[in-house]
Amino acid sequence: MIGIFFLLGITSTVVIMIIIALWILLKRKSKEIPPKGDPAIHSICVSEELILAENACKKISIKEIYAATNNLHVHNFIGQGISGKVYKGILNGWHVAIKHIIKEGQAETFLREVTSLSHVRHPNLVILRGYCEKEHECFLVYELCSNGSLSEWLFGKPIVLSWLQRLKIAVGSARGLHFLHTYEGGCIVHRDIKPANILLADNFEAKLSDFGLSKLIDLGVSHVSSEVRGTFGYVDPEYRRNHHVNSAGDVYSFGMVLLQIISGKRMISLDMTMPASLDKMALSLSNGGNTSEFADPRMNGEFSMEAFDLVLKLAISCTAHKRLRPSMEQVVKKLERALEISARSSDIYSVSFS
Ligand SMILES: Nc1ncnc2c1ncn2[C@@H]1O[C@H](COP(=O)(O)OP(=O)(O)O)[C@@H](O)[C@H]1O
Ligand SMILES: [Mg+2]
Numbered sequence: 199m200i201g202i203f204f205l206l207g208i209t210s211t212v213v214i215m216i217i218i219a220l221w222i223l224l225k226r227k228s229k230e231i232p233p234k235g236d237p238a239i240h241s242i243c244v245s246e247e248l249i250l251a252e253n254a255c256k257k258i259s260i261k262e263i264y265a266a267t268n269n270l271h272v273h274n275f276i277g278q279g280i281s282g283k284v285y286k287g288i289l290n291g292w293h294v295a296i297k298h299i300i301k302e303g304q305a306e307t308f309l310r311e312v313t314s315l316s317h318v319r320h321p322n323l324v325i326l327r328g329y330c331e332k333e334h335e336c337f338l339v340y341e342l343c344s345n346g347s348l349s350e351w352l353f354g355k356p357i358v359l360s361w362l363q364r365l366k367i368a369v370g371s372a373r374g375l376h377f378l379h380t381y382e383g384g385c386i387v388h389r390d391i392k393p394a395n396i397l398l399a400d401n402f403e404a405k406l407s408d409f410g411l412s413k414l415i416d417l418g419v420s421h422v423s424s425e426v427r428g429t430f431g432y433v434d435p436e437y438r439r440n441h442h443v444n445s446a447g448d449v450y451s452f453g454m455v456l457l458q459i460i461s462g463k464r465m466i467s468l469d470m471t472m473p474a475s476l477d478k479m480a481l482s483l484s485n486g487g488n489t490s491e492f493a494d495p496r497m498n499g500e501f502s503m504e505a506f507d508l509v510l511k512l513a514i515s516c517t518a519h520k521r522l523r524p525s526m527e528q529v530v531k532k533l534e535r536a537l538e539i540s541a542r543s544s545d546i547y548s549v550s551f552s
Pocket of ligand 1: 276277280282283297324341342343344394395407
């Protein structure tokens, strides 16, 4: 009798162990099954994870900063920002842009930039690779965007951006901003969207930079109150009045950027024969005027009029009253549609698009 119980005990233990082993095996297998949907999207996710692990934001020594920039040599200087000079360099094999910030009064901006950018990753956002903090100065190390800022291309360089290049830049930056607004941890409002903060990588892929002014809004909260930040000309008039930060303010600034992308005109016109405000000028032309007059003359009319009108209308709606503004998701969709129309009709123009 005891023998039978003993045998039964052993058998049931073995059976239980087999069941547990099978269960563990099945769980592992199910983890290995790739997610449903586009395999290309899956591969993007995997490579992004790798990039994240490889490129986590690091504390960098001052010695490394000086070595990377040839002691902040003038030949490495690439730009002057509001907060300080920017140098290019090579650090740990990466091509980087290093912002040198003299910290008096900038400490807060510095820290906000470090913490917010380092966790948020997207192909259309500039990566913050590291930082270096000293007593009276600090350095922010970003991925280098070899083609500089959109501002230089619109207003500084003799080389003209084609219509398709402009649209692709608009789509890229809109995707970056949409990502920020729908960030899983809460809506991130950029608060300083302008052509100087849209950087261009090797292939002219747009990347948003400067999250120093960004604010995280908790899910379920419609706005946070704050002192007015941003750059003159791009700040939503409503936000200027009530100091309420929300994503609609970025949509307004993005609308202003779109108007500049398609017109090649600066925000504040020095031409006294033209009205100073770009959005008012666009609005008056779209109300029965000849909208092609608004297009950048340097494009020589080489663009799809249908797509141009679509983008112009979209830009005007972005700068309208807050309630009438689209979401960045809608902006992305409209711009993608304009790109589709333009790509289809690009063979009509004589120019070649890259
Ligand atoms: N990551 C980068 N890659 C390439 N160029 C950059 C980068 N960051 C900044 N720059 C250059 O340095 C200039 C100044 O940048 P920044 O300090 O951000 O100016 P601002 O304070 O006006 O936003 C930019 O206009 C751009 O030309
Ligand atoms: Mg900037």
